Amino acid sequence: MYDETGNKPGWQSLPRGGVIKRPGSASAYETGEWRLEKPVYNTEHCIQCFLCWVYCPDSAIDVRDGKVIGVDYYHCKGCGICVQECPRTGRALDMVPEGDNK
Amino acid sequence: MVQTALEKQSGSGKGTALSGNEAIALAIRQVNPDVVAAYPITPQTDIVQYVAQFVADGQVDAEFLGVESEHSAMSACIGACAAGARTVTATSSQGLAYMWETLHIASGMRLPIVMAVVNRALSSPLNIHCDHSDSMGARDTGWIQIYSSNVQEAYDNFIQAIKVAEDPEVMLPVMVCMDGFLVSHSLENLQIIPDEEISSFLISTRDQSGLLFQPVTFGAMDLQDYYFEHRRQIIAAMETAKGVLLRTGKSFKDLTGRAYGLLSGYRIDDAEIAVVVIGSLSGSVQVVIDELRSEGIKAGMVNLRVFRPFPVREVASALSRCRAVAVLDRSDSLSTGGGPLFIDVRSALYAGPESRGAERPVIVNYVYGLGGRLVSLDDIRRVFEELKRVVSSGHTTRLINYLGVRE
Numbered sequence: 225m226y227d228e229t230g231n232k233p234g235w236q237s238l239p240r241g242g243v244i245k246r247p248g249s250a251s252a253y254e255t256g257e258w259r260l261e262k263p264v265y266n267t268e269h270c271i272q273c274f275l276c277w278v279y280c281p282d283s284a285i286d287v288r289d290g291k292v293i294g295v296d297y298y299h300c301k302g303c304g305i306c307v308q309e310c311p312r313t314g315r316a317l318d319m320v321p322e323g324d325n326k
Numbered sequence: 327m328v329q330t331a332l333e334k335q336s337g338s339g340k341g342t343a344l345s346g347n348e349a350i351a352l353a354i355r356q357v358n359p360d361v362v363a364a365y366p367i368t369p370q371t372d373i374v375q376y377v378a379q380f381v382a383d384g385q386v387d388a389e390f391l392g393v394e395s396e397h398s399a400m401s402a403c404i405g406a407c408a409a410g411a412r413t414v415t416a417t418s419s420q421g422l423a424y425m426w427e428t429l430h431i432a433s434g435m436r437l438p439i440v441m442a443v444v445n446r447a448l449s450s451p452l453n454i455h456c457d458h459s460d461s462m463g464a465r466d467t468g469w470i471q472i473y474s475s476n477v478q479e480a481y482d483n484f485i486q487a488i489k490v491a492e493d494p495e496v497m498l499p500v501m502v503c504m505d506g507f508l509v510s511h512s513l514e515n516l517q518i519i520p521d522e523e524i525s526s527f528l529i530s531t532r533d534q535s536g537l538l539f540q541p542v543t544f545g546a547m548d549l550q551d552y553y554f555e556h557r558r559q560i561i562a563a564m565e566t567a568k569g570v571l572l573r574t575g576k577s578f579k580d581l582t583g584r585a586y587g588l589l590s591g592y593r594i595d596d597a598e599i600a601v602v603v604i605g606s607l608s609g610s611v612q613v614v615i616d617e618l619r620s621e622g623i624k625a626g627m628v629n630l631r632v633f634r635p636f637p638v639r640e641v642a643s644a645l646s647r648c649r650a651v652a653v654l655d656r657s658d659s660l661s662t663g664g665g666p667l668f669i670d671v672r673s674a675l676y677a678g679p680e681s682r683g684a685e686r687p688v689i690v691n692y693v694y695g696l697g698g699r700l701v702s703l704d705d706i707r708r709v710f711e712e713l714k715r716v717v718s719s720g721h722t723t724r725l726i727n728y729l730g731v732r733e
Contacts, residue, residue, distance in 0.1 A: 232552075235555035238555050238556065240436050240497060241435045241436030241556065242548050249543070249546075
């Protein structure tokens, strides 16, 4: 949340009491920057069972047209649950260190 | 029997003998809350009982939530008040302690909840009688604290508290404190304000910031980048509250003829020696001051009504001409640095550039009345005797004293 000059607002211009007036603001928060390891998705081995989508605590599995297409790295915190639950662990989903572009 | 007395009051405008708890219950009915969520605890129990009765009898159009604990009581109040409801509650002692974390949430969310606190000692040892340990322990929770010396003040303060809390420039919760048993269970001749006058006095100025009026998020995570700013807002609101308290006191005087400020002085203007008190002891102190004055001793008193926000300048100004001051604390900070009132009063005497180089009064602390220990007029006379001795010798022998404790 930045004002028109690109600065964060001071206490005199913020809404009272920490109230957030715009709905859905959590999606704008980049929790992905907390990640130390990341799940890497490989569509060739994915059987579209959706277990990763069901178990992901951050709704960070991207789905389009009824199919899993990858991981939303803006929100994924790197917990690894999707990889743990994947029936094809290590192939359809694999955990790699952050920064490793395997 | 009590119910009969409460019923008799309706609209007469004459004095009616009511206890402090009855007066608060009556005030709760008259301020017409939307929600009351409360849990009974001695010595506040009557308040909850009477209010529940009022609601059951249809005498007030409020939702009464009989919750399972004080933590739940305050949590329910927070939810109701966030929705936009006029919300009140009451508690004492362990109940207030049990509310601790939710007290901060109420003030942090800027919810104008008004709570009667019937002051009682804290365990352990278990004790049901009056001291100020409970509310003093909550003095830095971001709640405005107003203290009452008698039944009339408790009633008047509760009504004014609604107006102060809901002021758009304030929007902070308020505790209205009165001494357990000493005020809560004492009968006094109460001047009751007619319902319709209270209604017009309290026409809500609250803005439509509640959840019923707009879909917003309350209580979101607020990390390093915003938390400080939101806390700074509370400090600003506390500062603003001083003016709003005074303005509300003035309009209340226009309505009733009874004046309320941040503090009241008794024969303080030309006093050489003075005591600072909070609550019901002020009545006994006035008796002693009158006796001392008849002996030619220039004694006076400052009775603090508003403890949070602390009226720094007003306290310093009221005491500036005194040569010796005793601060009487009905609780101890257990810090070895004296009681909470003493600590703040002494600090106030050092506040602001005007105090620089000025001659400050010698100041001493008396902790008294813990767990309901009675204070006699002789005890108060002993304090003034010590102040006289301080004036003649120019110094104290002991900074922090315990009045009426057995050695």
